[in-house]
Amino acid sequence: MSAHDHAADHGHAHGGAAHGSLRGYLIGFVLSVILTAIPFWLVMTGAIDDKQATAIVVMAFAVVQIVVHMVFFLHMNTASEGGWSMLALIFTLILVVIVLTGSLWVMYHLNANMMPGLHDMRQMP
Amino acid sequence: MAITAGTEPVFHLEEEHAHAEGGSTMLGFWLYLMSDCLIFAMLFAAYGVLGGNYAAGPAPKDLFDLDLVAVNTTMLLFSSITYGFAMLTMDKGRVAATQGWLAVTGLFGLAFLSIELYEFAHMIHEGATPQRSAFLSSFFTLVGTHGLHVTFGIVWLVTLMVQVARFGLIKANRRRLMCLSMFWHFLDVVWIGVFTFVYLMGMLR
Numbered sequence: 001m002s003a004h005d006h007a008a009d010h011g012h013a014h015g016g017a018a019h020g021s022l023r024g025y026l027i028g029f030v031l032s033v034i035l036t037a038i039p040f041w042l043v044m045t046g047a048i049d050d051k052q053a054t055a056i057v058v059m060a061f062a063v064v065q066i067v068v069h070m071v072f073f074l075h076m077n078t079a080s081e082g083g084w085s086m087l088a089l090i091f092t093l094i095l096v097v098i099v100l101t102g103s104l105w106v107m108y109h110l111n112a113n114m115m116p117g118l119h120d121m122r123q124m125p
Numbered sequence: 126m127a128i129t130a131g132t133e134p135v136f137h138l139e140e141e142h143a144h145a146e147g148g149s150t151m152l153g154f155w156l157y158l159m160s161d162c163l164i165f166a167m168l169f170a171a172y173g174v175l176g177g178n179y180a181a182g183p184a185p186k187d188l189f190d191l192d193l194v195a196v197n198t199t200m201l202l203f204s205s206i207t208y209g210f211a212m213l214t215m216d217k218g219r220v221a222a223t224q225g226w227l228a229v230t231g232l233f234g235l236a237f238l239s240i241e242l243y244e245f246a247h248m249i250h251e252g253a254t255p256q257r258s259a260f261l262s263s264f265f266t267l268v269g270t271h272g273l274h275v276t277f278g279i280v281w282l283v284t285l286m287v288q289v290a291r292f293g294l295i296k297a298n299r300r301r302l303m304c305l306s307m308f309w310h311f312l313d314v315v316w317i318g319v320f321t322f323v324y325l326m327g328m329l330r
Contacts, residue, residue: 025209032202036320040195043325051329058329062321066314073205073310081152092159096166103170 020075028072035065147300154304158311161274165315168270169322172263176323177330180258185327188253190244194324197240198316201275204233205313212306220294223302227286230309234279241272264323271319274312281305 039058041047048054070076070089078086211226245265248254255265285305288298 020209020212022210022213025206025213029202029206029209032205036198036202036317039321039325040191040198043328044191055326055329058321058325062317065317069205069310069314069317073209073313074307081155084152085155088156088159092162095163099163099166099170100173104173107174 020072024072024075028068031068031072032065035061035068147297150300151303151307154307158307161311162315165267165270165318168263168267169318172267172323175259175263176327178259180260182258182261183251183253184260185324185330188248188251189324189327191324191328193240193244194320197237197244198320200233200237200240201313201316204230204237205310207233208306208309212302215294215299215302218294220289223294224286224289227282227289231279231282231286234275234282238272238275238279241268245269268319268323271312271315274315278305278309278312281308 039061042054042058046054048057076086076089080086207226207230211223211230214222214226248261253261255262282305285298285301288301292298
């Protein structure tokens with residue numbers, strides 16, 4: 001296999017992975033509209049009484065919508081770029097999870113434990 | 126291609142050269158987007174930590190208008206699908222249609238920016254400036270950084286429209302349009318995080 005053949009093959013596989021089809025775009029769009037409308041509706045109308053439950057549902061919709069965008073608009077799959085883009089994505093996601101959970105967890109405990117006078121106030125009758 | 130004694134394996138070098146002709150641009154650009162994703166993760170973390178510190182100032186409930194945010198989200202979502210149409214027409218080599226969809230995408234992007242700037246101006250007019258509280262500082266940094274990305278995305282879009290008008294849908298322009306496509310859709314993904322984490326969760330607080 002010559003260098004030229006290799007480049008041509010590469011280009012073809014690449015084009016197929018990165019462009020998508022009209023059907024793919026439309027499915028992604030319709031799913032996105034639904035996945036956007038429901039959380040907005042939930043928060044605007046307060047359909048679920050419990051705020052905590054609403055927050056969890058809204059976050060779940062966001063995660064699903066991000067996956068939809070990744071698949072239908074950004075054309076992510078395990079095969080594109082020989083798997084390297086998926087590897088980079090997984091690595092990034094691990095970092096994002098560490099940064100977000102780490103920051104929120106540490107700062108929550110810092111606030112809870114270091115707030116001056118808070119403990120004393122609570123122990124007051 | 127047997128290597129005889131004393132022959133340098135030059136074919137490796139040739140292959141390297143053939144590969145470097147824009148073949149790795151997409152992966153490189155994807156890595157840039159991932160690093161950009163980390164920037165946003167830091168800003169989200171900062172907002173998550175500071176978002177409740179109102180300093181006796183206005184809270185999300187006093188400031189945010191969800192109807193406006195919903196319209197804004199729609200604009201960005203429409204711009205995503207129209208960019209998708211631009212890529213599909215680009216595949217068919219139709220220059221005028223591609224330019225048309227790119228222009229529509231740019232207009233939706235401008236509408237998004239205008240609404241966001243109107244929202245910011247409204248908030249600042251009410252005294253909710255970035256200096257007011259840690260919540261507002263982190264809010265303006267996070268949402269403003271996203272808006273800045275969209276601004277540069279529109280500048281890039283106009284640049285590419287001029288390029289396509291002058292040189293047509295040549296290979297280099299197709300590659301550039303594909304990079305911008307990833308950038309644009311990536312910004313939409315970040316916006317999902319913004320409207321969920323900042324606006325919707327803010328209203329629930």
